[in-house]
Amino acid sequence: MSTNQFNSTPITPELVKEHGLNEEEYKLVLEIMGREPNINELGIFSVMWSEHCSYKSSKKWLKTLPTTADWVIQGPGENAGVIDIGDGQAAIFKMESHNHPSFIEPYQGAATGVGGIMRDVFTMGARPIANLNALRFGAPEHPKTRHLLSGVVEGIGGYGNCMGVPTIGGETNFHASYNGNILVNAMTVGLADTDNIFYSAAAGIGNPVVYVGSKTGRDGIHGATMASAEFDDDSDEKRPTVQVGDPFTEKLLLEACLELMATDMIVAIQDMGAAGLTSSSFEMASKGGVGVELWLDKVPMREEGMTPYELMLSESQERMLMVLKPGCEEAAKAIFDKWELDFAVIGTLTDTKRMVLKWHGELAGDLPIDPLAEASPEYDRPWEVTPKQDRIDPASLSGKVDHIDALKTLIASPDLASRRWIWEQYDHLVMGNTIVRPGGDAGVVRVSGTNKGIAATTDCTPRYVMADPVEGGKQAVAEAYRNLIATGAKPLAITDNMNFGNPERPRIMGQFVGACQGIADACITLDFPVVSGNVSLYNETNGEGIMPTPAIGGVGVISDLAHHATIGLKAGEGALIMIGAATGELGQSLYLKTIEGREEGAPPPVDLNAEKRAGTLVRELIELGAVKTCHDIADGGLLVTVAEMCMAGNIGADVSLPEQGSEAAWLFGEDQGRYVIATSDPDKVLNAAASANVAAVIVGQIGGDAISIEGDAKVSVSDLRDLNEGWMPSFMADAT
Amino acid sequence: MKSAVILFPGINRENDAIAALKQATGTQPTLVWHGETELPNVDIIMVPGGFSYGDYLRCGAMAAKSPIMRAVAERASQGVTILGVCNGFQILTEAGLLPGALMRNASLKFICKNTHLKIETTTTRFTNQYGKGDVVDYPVAHHDGNYFADEDTLNRLEGEGRVVLRYCDANGAVDTETNLNGSQRNIAGIINEAGNVLGMMPHPENAIDPLHGGIDGRGLFKSMVEAVS
Numbered sequence: 023m024s025t026n027q028f029n030s031t032p033i034t035p036e037l038v039k040e041h042g043l044n045e046e047e048y049k050l051v052l053e054i055m056g057r058e059p060n061i062n063e064l065g066i067f068s069v070m071w072s073e074h075c076s077y078k079s080s081k082k083w084l085k086t087l088p089t090t091a092d093w094v095i096q097g098p099g100e101n102a103g104v105i106d107i108g109d110g111q112a113a114i115f116k117m118e119s120h121n122h123p124s125f126i127e128p129y130q131g132a133a134t135g136v137g138g139i140m141r142d143v144f145t146m147g148a149r150p151i152a153n154l155n156a157l158r159f160g161a162p163e164h165p166k167t168r169h170l171l172s173g174v175v176e177g178i179g180g181y182g183n184c185m186g187v188p189t190i191g192g193e194t195n196f197h198a199s200y201n202g203n204i205l206v207n208a209m210t211v212g213l214a215d216t217d218n219i220f221y222s223a224a225a226g227i228g229n230p231v232v233y234v235g236s237k238t239g240r241d242g243i244h245g246a247t248m249a250s251a252e253f254d255d256d257s258d259e260k261r262p263t264v265q266v267g268d269p270f271t272e273k274l275l276l277e278a279c280l281e282l283m284a285t286d287m288i289v290a291i292q293d294m295g296a297a298g299l300t301s302s303s304f305e306m307a308s309k310g311g312v313g314v315e316l317w318l319d320k321v322p323m324r325e326e327g328m329t330p331y332e333l334m335l336s337e338s339q340e341r342m343l344m345v346l347k348p349g350c351e352e353a354a355k356a357i358f359d360k361w362e363l364d365f366a367v368i369g370t371l372t373d374t375k376r377m378v379l380k381w382h383g384e385l386a387g388d389l390p391i392d393p394l395a396e397a398s399p400e401y402d403r404p405w406e407v408t409p410k411q412d413r414i415d416p417a418s419l420s421g422k423v424d425h426i427d428a429l430k431t432l433i434a435s436p437d438l439a440s441r442r443w444i445w446e447q448y449d450h451l452v453m454g455n456t457i458v459r460p461g462g463d464a465g466v467v468r469v470s471g472t473n474k475g476i477a478a479t480t481d482c483t484p485r486y487v488m489a490d491p492v493e494g495g496k497q498a499v500a501e502a503y504r505n506l507i508a509t510g511a512k513p514l515a516i517t518d519n520m521n522f523g524n525p526e527r528p529r530i531m532g533q534f535v536g537a538c539q540g541i542a543d544a545c546i547t548l549d550f551p552v553v554s555g556n557v558s559l560y561n562e563t564n565g566e567g568i569m570p571t572p573a574i575g576g577v578g579v580i581s582d583l584a585h586h587a588t589i590g591l592k593a594g595e596g597a598l599i600m601i602g603a604a605t606g607e608l609g610q611s612l613y614l615k616t617i618e619g620r621e622e623g624a625p626p627p628v629d630l631n632a633e634k635r636a637g638t639l640v641r642e643l644i645e646l647g648a649v650k651t652c653h654d655i656a657d658g659g660l661l662v663t664v665a666e667m668c669m670a671g672n673i674g675a676d677v678s679l680p681e682q683g684s685e686a687a688w689l690f691g692e693d694q695g696r697y698v699i700a701t702s703d704p705d706k707v708l709n710a711a712a713s714a715n716v717a718a719v720i721v722g723q724i725g726g727d728a729i730s731i732e733g734d735a736k737v738s739v740s741d742l743r744d745l746n747e748g749w750m751p752s753f754m755a756d757a758t
Numbered sequence: 759m760k761s762a763v764i765l766f767p768g769i770n771r772e773n774d775a776i777a778a779l780k781q782a783t784g785t786q787p788t789l790v791w792h793g794e795t796e797l798p799n800v801d802i803i804m805v806p807g808g809f810s811y812g813d814y815l816r817c818g819a820m821a822a823k824s825p826i827m828r829a830v831a832e833r834a835s836q837g838v839t840i841l842g843v844c845n846g847f848q849i850l851t852e853a854g855l856l857p858g859a860l861m862r863n864a865s866l867k868f869i870c871k872n873t874h875l876k877i878e879t880t881t882t883r884f885t886n887q888y889g890k891g892d893v894v895d896y897p898v899a900h901h902d903g904n905y906f907a908d909e910d911t912l913n914r915l916e917g918e919g920r921v922v923l924r925y926c927d928a929n930g931a932v933d934t935e936t937n938l939n940g941s942q943r944n945i946a947g948i949i950n951e952a953g954n955v956l957g958m959m960p961h962p963e964n965a966i967d968p969l970h971g972g973i974d975g976r977g978l979f980k981s982m983v984e985a986v987s
Contacts, residue, residue, distance in 0.1 A: 270767075273768055449868070452774065454963070468970075
């Protein structure tokens with residue numbers, strides 16, 4: 023075959039470079055092809071080997087993460103992870119980033135992120151039942167922050183609300199390191215029957231390859247390649263690479279797919295996400311060990327004059343690729359006709375193990391499948407250990423702000439202020455099963471028609487990971503675990519969304535390696551494996567990287583919703599008990615940053631064995647019905663935790679001080695592995711803790727309408743709430 | 759007691775509606791696809807919430823032209839009890855079964871939260887289980903719930919006792935402070951002249967369960983059941 027018989031575009035070194043392939047990678051392309059590729063084939067190599075699709079910098083380390091447990095049905099490698107939640111049902115979930123597009127075009131970037139992750143979940147046969155999102159923005163004072171926050175929140179709401187899936191939780195951070203690279207990580211949890219889960223491995227030579235959903239347009243071409251490079255000052259010019267979402271079509275696609283999945287017609291199914299038709303067709307063929315012939319002129323097209331190159335690389339949304347059983351085409355098409363969606367047979371499976379692209383009968387490309395999908399480059403990039411920082415000695419605090427004033431400042435700070443402004447723009451009640459709404463430790467939805475609940479949370483404390491990637495990686499997993507426990511759920515598995523800077527810098531690669539190690543350690547000890555995930559690298563602008571942000575999405579199950587816990591204090595509860603030990607860790611704490619103006623020190627270490635003991639104890643107390651109110655101690659420490667419980671329950675509390683040691687370290691230290699619970703029977707809780715070898719101590723009493731410290735220095739709960747609720751609405755009031 | 763729930767493409771609270779109707783009537787409602795031209799013989803018809811046709815063009819505008827809406831209008835004229843919630847309210851106004859229109863919220867943002875509502879009349883077939891002036895708590899979840907009608911229409915609605923629900927605070931105060939979406943005169947729900955069609959933005963079907971959104975919404979469904987039995 024001549025090298026360019028079906029395309030006249032000359033393959034120059036510049037063109038290769040524009041496609042994000044370096045010299046060595048291009049050499050490998052020539053080796054695999056045995057000739058010079060044509061432009062269509064070059065485009066396919068470009069997206070398949072982009073960092074975004076190939077995980078070439080990260081996969082060496084991702085392989086070290088624990089991915090198995092008795093309840094794991096499907097670990098990483100499919101569209102989403104699958105866990106058994108009992109009674110013949112499975113939870114299917116994943117978190118995925120849409121960082122680069124959301125910075126360029128916040129509404130559509132965030133919206134299509136939500137649409138993409140929901141597709142990943144319903145591709146597997148699950149109805150999405152909960153959405154969450156983990157968001158990081160630049161400093162509040164940065165001129166773009168309001169615009170980006172406003173657009174991202176509207177985009178998430180615009181898509182998720184229309185889909186009719188409740189958005190039940192998430193987290194939002196502000197830090198200057200995200201000024202040029204915001205993070206938008208969207209998570210979806212779906213519910214399926216364990217005997218009706220769909221996978222992507224194509225099978226059955228001669229079976230039809232079917233395209234359903236929206237028509238293909240020119241949007242999002244090279245999106246995956248864009249997401250694999252740093253930004254510079256001209257990033258705004260990349261707007262045309264951002265996809266445009268249509269949640270109405272996705273809602274129809276969801277209903278049509280679930281209707282088809284209730285029949286027995288599907289062999290394999292895969293959504294068209296990053297790298298569109300290329301990625302979906304190669305993955306399905308590679309997993310099934312078959313070949314594919316695609317008739318690209320049969321692809322439903324939105325615009326005239328589209329080329330094979332554009333059709334293979336478009337990231338138009340709301341599309342699926344399926345392999346059907348032979349003879350099912352008409353019956354399947356009837357379902358998509360009912361939902362007014364395109365349905366087209368665009369190819370067939372072959373035994374060649376090659377991807378053959380046809381355009382009006384002419385050959386437009388011919389590539390081997392496995393070498394592209396499986397033999398993509400894998401790099402062992404050089405990395406450096408992040409130097410350890412010193413523990414902060416409480417004696418170094420200035421101590422010039424009294425504790426109640428510090429509480430008032432913290433609770434109204436961008437880090438801790440209420441996120442109500444955000445989550446009231448999300449429909450968190452649709453489907454009628456939201457049992458714990460946003461604003462608590464984890465969101466909880468009921469499994470429809472049962473008294474079982476699924477709890478979900480997203481967590482990461484980037485400033486800890488920055489200071490110590492290993493401890494920070496552990497902490498992110500431990501906090502997700504703790505947030506699930508605090509609702510009474512048994513934590514089952516996580517999805518990880520690894521957001522980092524440029525992996526070609528050893529310092530950044532060291533953060534990635536360290537975080538993986540910490541995550542792996544925590545997953546093993548806590549029996550909390552990784553079942554799905556996503557990596558987003560090159561989150562840098564002009565050489566400045568983000569704080570390392572391995573966002574963890576955790577999922578757990580509450581076996582009986584009659585016994586679950588919420589953070590709000592309830593009348594009749596007397597004592598506040600702190601579960602878990604504290605030595606007063608102030609390194610990287612919000613107190614140190616906000617009150618003392620110091621962003622430094624070793625983050626609080628995570629004792630995973632103590633974490634597990636404390637978690638098991640708290641969950642058992644909630645399951646027994648002995649505890650109805652629980653909140654984990656996280657950002658801001660003990661006093662902030664108690665204040666949040668008071669505000670949520672509209673009841674005051676008095677907090678006691680330690681007999682010795684730093685008061686500030688006691689009240690504001692961020693020691694890990696801790697919870698505050700409220701109970702009318704403290705002896706029962708203290709005895710249970712003693713027999714479980716878990717530290718527990720009474721730290722206060724509830725009552726009244728103010729928060730006080732040993733009887734004085736009060737602030738009323740309603741004043742504190744005004745401070746806590748006031749910051750974000752007033753910050754966003756002049757959003758444009 | 760039979761009921762039906764109309765399903766348009768893009769509707770997403772049909773199962774919430776079904777749960778509430780089932781709880782109140784004791785029987786499973788029939789789900790009717792928008793492309794149908796006939797309705798089963800039922801006592802209650804509910805047009806649920808969501809984003810019919812993606813809210814493209816105008817909320818409810820395209821659904822109002824669906825084949826099934828001719829049948830719904832016919833039943834309305836026959837006096838069948840019809841409840842439209844959220845997008846359902848928008849569809850009923852676009853179909854001309856209720857006066858006025860629902861515009862963008864004054865904040866221009868989607869709002870999902872629980873809100874207090876004042877029961878303005880208990881003589882309707884939707885509110886006979888409540889006391890006059892009762893304050894109930896239902897969630898809202900909408901982007902376009904800002905009720906608008908001209909002054910003459912508003913005066914007529916008021917004069918004929920057709921304003922059924924208004925946004926208020928926990929004490930029943932109805933003022934600009936408690937007007938969550940900018941609606942004229944804090945209007946959250948109205949009935950037609952004959953009194954058999956109610957359109958409302960808040961979601962009583964999401965207030966039927968102590969674990970989910972409280973149980974204040976049960977009264978509205980029970981009222982319909984009492985009225986037609």
